[in-house]
Amino acid sequence: MSQAHALSLVGLTKRYGSFTAVNDVSLDVAQGQFLTLLGPSGSGKTTILMAIAGFVAPSAGAILLDGREITPLPPEKRDFGMVFQGYALFPHMTVAENLAFPLRVRGMERAERDTKIRATLDLVQLSQFAERRPSQLSGGQQQRVALARALVFEPNLLLLDEPLSALDKKLRAELQDELKTLHRRIGRTFINVTHDQEEAMSLSDTVAILNHGKLIQIGAPDALYDRPRTRFVAGFLGKSNMISGRIAERIGATARVSVGATTLTQRLATGATGDTVLLSLRPERIALLGDGETAENMVEGHVSAWSYLGAGHSLTVETTDLGSLRLTLPTWRAPFAPAEGLTLRLGWPSDAAAPVEDDGDE
Amino acid sequence: MRDDEIQSFHQDCVELAQEKHARGQLSRRQLMQAMAALGGAGLATASAHAQGTPRELVMVNWGGLANQGFGNFYGDPFAAENPGWRVVQDSSGPATGRIRSMVESGRVAWDLCDSSASGAKLLGGLNLATKVDYSIVDRANVIAPVFALEYGAAPYSFSSVLCYDSSKLPTPPTGWADFWNLQRFPGTRLLRRDAVCSLEAAMISMGRPAYPIDVRAAMRRVGELRRNLVFWTNGSESEQLMRTGEAVMGQVWHTRASVLERESNGRIKFIWNQGILQPGIFVIPRGNPGGVMAQRLLGSMLAKPEPQVGLLGLLGNGPTNPRAAALVPAELKRFNPTDPANERQQVAIDGNWWGDNYQQVNADFIDAITG
Amino acid sequence: MSSAVLTTRAAVPAPVPRHFANAGWYALILPAFLLMTAIYVAPILQVLAISVTEPTTGLDNYERLLTNAGVQRAIVTTLRIGLITTAIALLLGYVLAYVVALASPAAQRWWLLAVLVPLWISVLVRAFAWVTLLRRQGLVNQGLMNAGIIDAPLALVWNELGIVIGMVHYMVPYAVLPMLASMREIDPRLLAAARGLGASRFTVFRRVFFPLSAPGLAASGVLVFIFSLGFYITPAILGGGRTLMAAEWIKMQILDIVRWGMGAMLATVLVIAILTTLAVFSRVVNLKRLFGAGA
Known part of the structure; x- marks a missing residue:
């Protein structure tokens, strides 16, 4: 049996009355991929997942599994494993019975069932809890049972609806690692939904960013982080300095961008002289320039706020033309004691900032 | 209540x-x-x-x-x-x-x-x-x-009299013997759910004197009608059952029988004959x-x-x-x-006979007609 | 699940403290306890006393449980009608509760109103209304005859069928409420999860919804059954005088035949039967909780 499957959404739309929860979303999930649908609440990510699972009937568009349309299939015919928010474990069954449920409804023999249950419980390290009831387990254990139950019948896809949101931060990090390991080990296609960008980045091969029911950008986490397409993506995936300027001159793939009296050198593929341009500059891409050091872009400013983060410092520097710039410096790169009012010279190369579309969303 | x-x-x-x-x-x-x-x-x-x-x-x-x-x-x-x-x-x-x-x-x-x-x-x-x-x-x-x-x-x-629906019974019944005659007078009958008067009627229907009541015989006699009996427990119920035509005959109180006779334009009649005073x-x-x-x-x-x-x-x-x-x-x-x-x-009615026997006989009567 | 809520709904007269760790709290209920003793427990004890002293001291009255066909018949009739009523009321109540539980919140309010309104109509009025509907010239028989379904009127009232119809009608709201409470506790995600795991709608109902609503079903069953044992007015009006249930039998013994001992004996037996049912039920519910059916 081929373990991994590919899923495609084509023009998926879901309307509730006059409200459009999902607006013409198309995307492809390759075999064995770990895709995360990421967005704030109300972005339509959960509706998409529910449509994939079969609980929500799309108003328009199609869902294809390995190129075959499954849009009209009821949930029980799709063979997708799903981990619900809050886990949705059956409280009147033991852990083993919870795992047996999907096997039983598929008419599997008892012996085979037991073997599979044991193997899956081993996989999530819960063998010794087989006879417990869900209410006798901790949150993390329940989460793993939910995962085991969703995997035990070797589903076509594994769907995860905010699987870690009910857990505390430490446990969440631990389970993130487990989930990732699990994905690599079993090689199935996972589709995850979350509003937590760190979780999305750390778990996924591909992240699809949604806002107001629309797919804004899809790609590998680093690509999204480094090359956000819009101001929303830049802001949603971590912190960013937004710099708005005008193209003063174009020299090949590089442009000179005027921001007030300052002129920046920026790699820019499109845009003509006179166009306004919005740049997203990640705080960790800004370097502190020592005496005599130079960079393609250099500005001077004074520290207005700072904080110590252990691994580094976070500084806010007020500049004349670029407003306040936030930067983070590894501790070893900050050979001074930061203080308010301290004047600093900052620099970054022409490819550090990314031009973004201004979609009005922070 | x-x-x-x-x-x-x-x-x-x-x-x-x-x-x-x-x-x-x-x-x-x-x-x-x-x-x-x-x-x-x-x-x-x-x-x-x-x-x-x-x-x-x-x-x-x-x-x-x-x-x-x-x-x-x-x-x-x-x-x-x-x-x-x-x-x-x-x-x-x-x-x-x-x-x-x-x-x-x-x-x-x-x-x-x-x-x-x-x-x-x-x-x-x-x-x-x-x-x-x-x-x-x-x-x-x-x-x-x-x-x-x-x-x-x-x-x-007061009296417990035989009341009948003349629209259902072309030949008027004349006494308790007719009350027990299902061939000539088919249909549902009414009795009060009480041994008093029911057993007297049963005795008289057999052509025997009302007293002393032969409890076993009278009880058996009531049993013969069982499938055709509805027992009433209050007067308006008995009147209603006659008025709506649920029953063709009934042993009811004379007060209710009087009302029925006066108000049904002669459809429902009653006789004093063999009434239990x-x-x-x-x-x-x-x-x-x-x-x-x-x-x-x-x-x-x-x-x-x-x-x-x-x-x-x-x-x-x-x-x-x-x-x-x-x-x-x-x-x-x-x-x-x-x-x-x-x-x-x-x-x-023989109040003394009933005073001596009511508890036991009525309990037996209820047992016999219920369940 | 809401086993605690359910036991309350089953109208347990006085919860028996399992331990006295919180003596201070029990002191707070002392006035209520004394009041209950005075107006509730004392008369019951008096009834118990009469049952062993009338007409002579001893267990003669209880011996008649074994020898007296009349009392046996009253008990058997009561249990039979009680069980039939409970079964039908549970079935109808379950379907109704299921529909209500799955309805939209707005629809739920209307459903609930429809379920509860009959509770405000006197049992007497309802019994007479059933007579009007079910008698030979009643609406039901006339309707069926006009439709050509039957030739002769059916005997729908003045027999046990009539009693069961009247009692079921009375008991359905009582059956619905505990079941609805327990169904509302069921997380709808569990049903979605079950379907996502490959179960058909019917399997979801059978393996997930039904077991999770079972405590409510049990609570309703006990409630309805206990109520049914004490029915008095409905059987008297709809039974055609031929069916005697325990409550009416007791009334007859005490008020008409003046055999207080016998009446008190059956009353005591009834109270014991009810307390036993409750005791068994509370065990069952506690077991459920122990197994973690409710979190």
């Missing part, structure tokens, strides 16, 4: 009068005029004795219009003759068990209770009732010995607060024919005073159980 209990005759009279009044057959004014002629309204009587503190006799009835009927036809004539006394009506419903509970608790509040022949015998046997003092109450004031018992006397009478017995609980005055009140109720005729007009209860029948207006004679022409055809 009492509506669902097996209803006694007294309760039913009251209900019937209310129904008549509601239907407009008995106007409030007529009612009041009759009452005023027969001793004045209750309020006037009460104020006449306002100077002294009047002593009270408590008469217990089954509620509704009996309060008024008994108050005006029994209580007021007595109070008018006995200054310093007044008679108050209590409508708690003097079930035998309630009288027992009151006497045994030692706090008797009742003087005269609307009971029954078997109730009187039962209470007397348990030493819960006072014997009627026939030096005060005059035996000569009742038309038959059945109305003057050891532990109670009856100022009124019964006394409306009042008993005095042992240790009653009014003492011997209760005997005097009972004596007064028996002695006055006019109020008894008044009660016949209001509630349908038959008089028991020998002089009353002559006073009954012509149009009421057909419906008076103690009219000589009607009385002759009926069988008087």
Whole structure:
């Protein structure tokens, strides 16, 4: 049996009355991929997942599994494993019975069932809890049972609806690692939904960013982080300095961008002289320039706020033309004691900032 | 809630009068005029004795219009003759068990209770009732010995008669033998869910004398009809069952039969023949607060024919005073159980037999017809 | 699941403290306890006393449980009608509760109103209304005859069928409420999860919804059954005088035949039967909780 499957959404739309929860979303999930649908609440990510699972009937568009349309299939015919928010474990069954449920409804023999249950419980390290009831387990254990139950019948896809949101931060990090390991080990296609960008980045091969029911950008986490397409993506995936300027001159793939009296050198593929341009500059891409050091872009400013983060410092520097710039410096790169009012010279190369579309969303 | 209990005759009279009044057959004014002629309204009587503190006799009835009927036809004539006394009506419903509970608790509040022949015998046997003092109450004031018992006397009478639907039975039935003849008279029959009168009818239907009741034979006889019987527990139910045509025949109280005959344009009729004539017995609980005055009140109720005729007009209860029948207006004679022409055809109940046997026989009867 | 709520709904007269760790709290309920004793427990004890002293001291009355066909018949009739009523009321109530539980919040309010309104109509009125509907010339028989479904009127009332119809009608709201409470506790995600795991709608109902609503079903069953044992007015009016249930039998013994001992005996037996049912039930519910059916 081929373990991994590919899923495609084509023009998926879901309307509730006059409200459009999902607006013409198309995307492809390759075999064995770990895709995360990421967005704030109300972005339509959960509706998409529910449509994939079969609980929500799309108003328009199609869902294809390995190129075959499954849009009209009821949930029980799709063979997708799903981990619900809050886990949705059956409280009147033991852990083993919870795992047996999907096997039983598929008419599997008892012996085979037991073997599979044991193997899956081993996989999530819960063998010794087989006879417990869900209410006798901790949150993390329940989460793993939910995962085991969703995997035990070797589903076509594994769907995860905010699987870690009910857990505390430490446990969440631990389970993130487990989930990732699990994905690599079993090689199935996972589709995850979350509003937590760190979780999305750390778990996924591909992240699809949604806002107001629309797919804004899809790609590998680093690509999204480094090359956000819009101001929303830049802001949603971590912190960013937004710099708005005008193209003063174009020299090949590089442009000179005027921001007030300052002129920046920026790699820019499109845009003509006179166009306004919005740049997203990640705080960790800004370097502190020592005496005599130079960079393609250099500005001077004074520290207005700072904080110590252990691994580094976070500084806010007020500049004349670029407003306040936030930067983070590894501790070893900050050979001074930061203080308010301290004047600093900052620099970054022409490819550090990314031009973004201004979609009005922070 | 009492509506669902097996209803006694007294309760039913009251209900019937209310129904008549509601239907407009008995106007409030007529009612009041009759009452005023027969001793004045209750309020006037009460104020006449306002100077002294009047002593009270408590008469217990089954509620509704009996309060008024008994108050005006029994209580007021007595109070008018006995200054310093007044008679108050209590409508708690003097079930035998309630009288027992009151006497045994030692706090008797009742003087005269609307009971029954078997109730009187039962209470007397348990030493819960006072014997009627026939030096005060005059035996000569009742038309038959059945109305003057050891532990109670009856100022009124009633009867359980055969009532039939002439639209369903082209040949009119003439007695209890026809009631049991399913070939000639097919259809549902009604009996009261009580051994009293049911077993008498069964005895008579076999061509045997009503008393002494051969309980086993009579019970078996009732059993023969079982599939065709519906048992009623209150009078309006029996009337309804006849009126709506659910039953073709029934043993019902004469008051209900009278209403049916008058209102169905002759569709439903009843016969006095082999009706079971019964006394409306009042008993005095042992240790009653009014003492011997209760005997005097009972004596007064028996002695006055006019109020008894008044009660016949209001509630349908038959008089028991020998002089009353002559006073009954012509149009009421057909419906008076103690009219000589009607009385002759009926069988008087044997209260003593029932007093001795009611508990066991009725329990057996209920067992036999239920389950 | 809401086992605690359910036991309350089953109208347990006085919860028996399992331990006295919180003596202070029990002191607070002392006035209520004394009041209950005075107005509730004392009369019951009195009834118990009468049952062993009337007409003679001893267990003669209880012996009649074994020998007297009348009392046996009253008990058997009561249990039979009680069980039939409970079964039908539970079935109808379950379907109704299921529909209500799955309805939209707005629809739920209307459903609940429809379920509860009959509770405000007197049992007497309802019984007479059934007579009017079910008798030979009643609406049901006339309707069926006019439709040509039957030739002769059916005997729908003045028999046990009539009693069961009247009692079921009375008991359905009582059956619905505890079941609805327990169904509302069921997380709808569990049903979605079950379907996502491959179960058909029917399997979801059978393996997930039904087991999770079972405590409510049990609570309703106990409630309805106990109520049914004490029915009095409905059987008297709809039974055609031929069916005697325990309550009416007791009333007859006490008020009409004045055999207080026998009446008190059956009353005591009834109270014991009810307390036993409750005791068994509370065990069952506690077991459920122990197994973690409710979190």
